[in-house]
Amino acid sequence: MAKDNKQKSFLERMGESQVWKSIIRSGVPHTRRQRMHAILGSVFLHLHPARLPKHAVKVGYTWCMGGLSFFLFVVLTITGILLMFYYRPTVEYAYTDIIDLTEQVPLGMMRELHRWGAHAMVLTVWLHMLRVFMTGSYKPPREFNWGVGVLLMTMTMFLSFTGYLLPWDQLAIWAVTVGTNMARAHPFIGHEGPGASLLAIGDINLVHMGSDVRFALLGGRFVGEATLLRFYVLHCIAVPFIMMIFLAVHFWRIRKDGGISGPL
């Protein structure tokens, strides 16, 4: 404090300015108190507690996979928003827009980042699950949060699957055709599923090719224009929206269930 202004570094002087202190109230954290305040006072960092047991900050214990999964979710959201500027989900334009993306857009690497990021996220989520299993972290009081995690993993794979259709190339439509053909066989609500013929009034089948769960998913009898729009909306809005709610619950419950797991 007694230091002369000339001896202070630029960073130190910046940290004491009114502008900086209005944004980051703790200033440049030097003391223990300021460092705790830096975590508690930040809307983003306060996901963390201010202090943690030593094992919790070791990469060997956490593998960092949960954090990387969330990081990838953010990367995919940002690159996804950028892609939405260029992409139109119609049979007429989808494929050519993708080609435009690579050939016309400067630094056109967003699709690569988005696609490989999506594959990587499936892997990081699986590895996160493996870590949580191997450390027995699903045991009480964290049973519920494990369940939320299983749903988040399912959503990750569904997000990846819906995104698979959007380039509208051979790979896309046939992978999605293979995948959605399963819905035909859904018991009771798929037209080729067991029990579907029971849902009938007299001779009129309620569940047929034009009314079953596959029709609802595809918006038609085969993978076409309506499917592309449906998958686009699911991929860009519906599933991320639900996922963000579950993510909030997941993070909140980590703290409320006693923070990261560890030996007693």
Add this chain to the structure above:
Amino acid sequence: MIETFKSVIDTLSAPTVSFTLLTLLTPLIFPPTDWFDKLNRKLGIWRLWTKPGLWAGMGFITFFFIVGYFDPNFNITLTKPDNFPIVLMVYSMFFFIWLGMKKAYINDDRLAEGLKPEEYNDPDDKVLVWPDLVYIEFISLILFMVFLIVWSILVAAPLEEPANPASTPNPSKAPWYFLGLQEMLVYFDPWLAGIVFPMFIIFGMMAIPYIDTNPKGDGYYSFKERRIGIFIFMYGWLILWLFLIVIGTFFRGPNWNFFGPFEYWDPHKVVPLNNVNLSEYLWVKMLSTGLPTNIMLREFMGFLVVFAYMFVFPILLAKTWLKDLFEKIGPIRYTTLMLFGLSMFSLPIKMYLRWFFNLKYIIAIPEWFFNI
């Protein structure tokens, strides 16, 4: 030399062989009982979780992929851009299972000596998140982003010809993370492989913490304290999920026929389809009367088998072999465990019924789309 290696791998990777080998290996690698544990020590399999084990495993995987890269047939599947994540998956899964098991064995030894697990620290001795955690997160985030950017620069995202509903590629494959389910389609109808089993996987995984009442091993890596749980999980996760993905990606060619990784994908490969239903075994082959017209009579044997497997078998187990477990966890947990557990093990059972007896369906009622 290399050609011998290739033909050995081709033979070994046939699902009948590879799946059997892995099924037999799983209890040796993750020994669920003392008997398996002794065998594991005797054969030296525990050395897999030491540094030489890591290098041996990584070396074998790398050798396999390098030979594959220079093989004209395997190269085609291996270098498909969308298959690169699976190469990554094979490496990362092996490495992280190795890491987890290595730590588990260290902790097992410590616990046997009466020490606390390695992760244990004095609860009063905490570290500050700023800077101790924040900078680790920051560095791993930067490194991961660099990795992702390099990957994106080197490998272009796949884009094939424009969609053409009139031309179906052969084979048509789902995205790689669903190929385990698509592989299941060989043995089960879509209503099971595509709908019921995926739901069972999701709900079964959510049920794990409620079924596993073992309070030990919470918050640190350990194996011995939770060996049965880890064994069952690893069998389902490694063999029935990840390995089926590998089969579906690398070993399934045109018409979903099996091809060894170094084999040419011949679209005209002829595979005899002589699968027989259980009802045909009973009425046609054994009784020589022809199939009865009444559906329930025709399939009563299949219903009996499925009913016995799903409902009678667990009751018998609860009275005999699993008596202690049943008394410990109670009827509701036991029923849940049996529902998901028996469904999981029905997949390998159905596989072997198919391979040994050419059994197509246990219950075959195509009239109602109800085939098991």
